[in-house]
Amino acid sequence: MAEKTFAGHPVIAGAVRAKALVSHGGFNTLASYQQPLLLKDAKGTCSDQNNPDLYKKPLAGTALCLPQTIGSTTGGMVLMCACDNGAGPACMLFSKPIDSLAAAGAILAENWTDHPMVVVDRLGDDFLAYVRTGMDVEVAEDGTVTVRS
DSSP states (O other), X not given: OOEXXXXXXXXXXXXXXXXXXEOSSOEEHHHHHHHHHHHTOTTOBOOOTTOXXXXXXXXXXXXXXXXXXXXXXXXXXXXXXXXXXXXXXXXXXXXXXXXXXXXXXXXXXXXXXXXXXXXXXXXXXXXXXXXXXXXXXXXXXXXXEEEEO
């Protein structure tokens, strides 16, 4: 079993293991979670047809690996609501510095829900080039991310 470790910056620290779900484009929080939230879809099935990496795949409980989030200023609140409903990812792993919308959603989820998520940013472009959907991902409290194939 091959493994590679990446050092990141813990935004919301925690230890978690999950299967990777990878988006090479920006993650539009509103477009991705709009239908799951309206339909009370506990799997959080991605409804963003403009993101072929994620479309129709369950987001809940995954290690969501992405460069950044994009879209509406409601993104933070949508992410918090997804976490509150149990449809949020187990963790969000950013190759780039976290954007303000995702940071707001992560902070809201940590403080106002029973389903916070671990968030690590600044993992680098090598991280996103290496990780593939379905790989095992382990996140440590210090922001170290280990990816196993």
